[in-house]
Amino acid sequence: MSEKTPDEVLELARRQMAARREAEQHQQMQTQQTQTRRERPWRYIFLGVMGTLLLALLFTPGLPLQWKMYAVVHGVCAQQHNIFIGELQVPICARNSGIYISFLLTMIYFWVIGRGRAGRIPPWPISAVLVAFVVVMGIDGFNSLFLDLGLPYLYTPRNELRTLTGMGMGVGVATVMLLILNTTLRRNVDDQQPLLKNWRELGGILLLDFLILVALYGNLEQLYWPLAFLSFTGIISVLYLVSLLLVSLFMGYEGRVTHPVQLAKPATIALLPTLVMLAVMSSLRFWLEAQGLII
Secondary structure: OOOOHHHHHHHHHHHHHHHHHHHHHHHHHHHHHHHHHHHHHHHHHHHHHHHHHHHHHOOOOOOHHHHHHHHHHOOOOOOOEEEEEOOEEEEHHHHHHHHHHHHHHHHHHHHOOOOOEEEEOHHHHHHHHHHHHHHHHHHHHHHHHHHHOOOOOOOOHHHHHHHHHHOOOHHHHHHHHHHHHHHHOOOOOEOOOOOOOOOOOOHHHHHHHHHHHHHHHHHOHHHHHHHHHHHHHHHHHHHHHHHHHHHHHHHHOOOOOOOHHHHHHHHHHHHHHHHHHHHHHHHHHHHHOOOOOOO
């Protein structure tokens, strides 16, 4: 039996490595297909539960819809310095409306521009601007607080400023949230792709925020319901995504997800702690108000 030449040995090694990779990919594909079959019923359960909750919100009698939304988030928002569009009050306050509408729009924006798997922070100049947004909101928040407490303040607060500075915060929160979700749960995270690559992409979400700001303070009654649902959905989505992350980690999904539909089971289960948090915090605040302990 003749000895193999070095080139033949290298070729054999390459073939063996290629065959091993092919076998591993086949095994991974089979595992994903098995997991997908197991998760499929949970997708329908998730859609059914979400549909039931939406119908309950819309059609449960007793209060107008805007006050039902107000009551649901009563425990997680101060609901002071509110925005009125026509004669109807937006469910959450001016600053939180900015934060959570911007958060929701930014999360959608990331998916639209193809950053659903991105796992890298934006370039440092853009990251510095996002940090500056947080600082600016903090300054405006403390300025408003000082006025409420009767302390010296820098300038007269305005709801438009509360919402505008909150929107900058919302962009930062969405960036951090998606980065944590991707790097924690995804197996196919793209750690070479930043969530925002350049100023044009940052400018895109800021333009959307500006249009929402104009809509909020344009006092166009026909825009009330879209804007109210955006703010309501935004604040709940933050609580829900935190619950989803914790439930997914507890159930062993860390580093396993290649597509969001694989999270159908933990996504369904995460609805429960989200609802419990909302119910407990809202009930507690209503009770404290009834006792005269808070205003």
